[in-house]
Amino acid sequence: MRALGVLSRGELAQQLGYSRATVTGLVKDLLDRGIIHEVPSDHSTGGRRAKNLAFKADFASVLGVDMGATSVDIALANFRGDILLRHQEPIDVRDGPEPVLDRVVEIAQDLIRRAPGTGETLRSVGIGVPGPVDFLNGVLNVPPIMPGWERYPIRHKIQETFPHTTVVVDNDVNIMALGELRAGAGKGVDNFIFVKVGTGIGAGIVVGGEIYRGSTGSAGDIGHIQADRNGPVCHCGNIGCVEAMASGSALARQAVEAAQSGRSPILAQYLAAGAQLTAEHVGAAASAGDKAAMELIKTSGTLIGGVLAGVVNFFNPSLILIGGGVANIGTQFLATIRRGVLSRSLPLSTQHLRIDYSPMSEDAGVTGAVALALEHIFVGNL
């Protein structure tokens, strides 16, 4: 019903392949429990006004938390998934789990206070975190950029304040993929990949309309696929990982080099003006015609495209969505990624493949966190 929206008993019976009598019984149960309610239909059938069925928006409320390395985005949503209130602010996950989660809980409490009734109906919390997650246990596994978070019991910490909720923790890229799957460009797409290019590089994988997490929850960790066997040493200890050569932090490092070596006059200007160079500066410089900046973007896109070509040969998706901070640096980046994929993949794998920027962009994470929470209202803790 969540997927189908407002519909009649007859339509529901047809969708489920159950008899009308069975559906009538099931519907009565959902009505009695206050999960759905009847809404007037647009057209009457014969003399009688037909009633449609819809989710009751205030049956439950949920929290969606999209935690990045340097910011958090929290939404309070109703049972239909409509976002009631939302708050974003900078954080630093390196401060460790206690202060960061204390702040998350504070923000959540504030949102709940401002939306009367939601405190009583809060049923679940979905949280995306920027590191590899042991999904069943709701903890982070060896998070490279999150010292102090290793196996920290996030679920219990949140439940101290919200004891009657289900708390579900997932990787940030998985919730972005989930956001696009439920409410964005991934709606109705069976097999696709959401690639986040930010400080690091990672992918969320959808197989058969479900998030695929792999055997130990680390599926989609494409940042450490080798892009160049003669490349630099990555923080993971391996050589030439695509993350070490083409991520936002790699672009920032390369931007400083280009500024200091005199190859990029525009990046040198930004640096002289006191800016801490980021991938966005590279994008701005490239837009202003800076050749060195354009070259950096091209190299990054080509390396990412090369890695994705291997992923495409293996996984044969019909859609790749590119999101994350670096997705804002201009269309040339997307164009070189596309070219990199097409030049290295087999025609059979790419004939129906679309590669686009994530249209939800910065909303994908929090939308996915809300979806994650909604999907676990009736499941309970994993």
Place this chain on the structure above:
Amino acid sequence: MRALGVLSRGELAQQLGYSRATVTGLVKDLLDRGIIHEVPSDHSTGGRRAKNLAFKADFASVLGVDMGATSVDIALANFRGDILLRHQEPIDVRDGPEPVLDRVVEIAQDLIRRAPGTGETLRSVGIGVPGPVDFLNGVLNVPPIMPGWERYPIRHKIQETFPHTTVVVDNDVNIMALGELRAGAGKGVDNFIFVKVGTGIGAGIVVGGEIYRGSTGSAGDIGHIQADRNGPVCHCGNIGCVEAMASGSALARQAVEAAQSGRSPILAQYLAAGAQLTAEHVGAAASAGDKAAMELIKTSGTLIGGVLAGVVNFFNPSLILIGGGVANIGTQFLATIRRGVLSRSLPLSTQHLRIDYSPMSEDAGVTGAVALALEHIFVGNL
């Protein structure tokens, strides 16, 4: 019931989560149609002898056809999947679909003649072919090593002789993965990969206990992932594909070079004795202590391991099975593949990863073809 084997009505009800009454009705229908029959239980309950339920072996028969580039392996099996008769012989797919499939049909008719009653009960035919398959239409898509087979209507050709059968065509590596999934090392494993290293290199992917074919049926085409950007040109037109550098045909070519250049005395002996060098000669030479042959195996295993490391980072499987002709060249090959994967993957992705030779080996294909046929008895043509 196929997965669970012999069981009682009570066990069936428990497994399905249906009421005893519902199951009794369903069971009666299956008994009436002759799909299952009652078999005596080992233990009686109270005074009454309890009856178990089992598939009726002679309810249907199926054909499984594992077609390689140079040989075909055909099995006639009963409804339980027991192989009744089996026949293998050399073929050459380059002869084109008509003569090859005529011969397949001839062999099948001969098997059926030798197993009385199977002609009447033949319900489906599962066929694995060595090329990319459009699974829904049952045809080959741009098969590189099968000229003349492009979109040839295999299904209709088989149905000319066996008009009342369902014919299902799949890629050869997919049916090998299916064989291991249903009856081999993949039983009960949610997410695994079967990698065939033969003339070419390809993978069959299992996600959530099902064969994953991708959006256009080309998933698992790992042979054309780049192993070395400075490598040789592949027959696909790209540079440094792992298939061009590490497959059975690459090893054969490298063996001739090693023999002719004088680097490998043992391979030179084989060549002088008139042998057409293959990967198996390289394996034999390495076992006899030939350093150049050992080096060839090590290079091939390392390149395959490097490509699989990327696959492991992306897909996070719990098992990789290596099969195909080159899997017979000795344990050193497997050891270098393992080393290549472990040295390039993240620890989180490999902590529960097993990499082994396929224990079913040459039986995986035909076993999978039989399983494919059995799974489509009630589905009908796709």
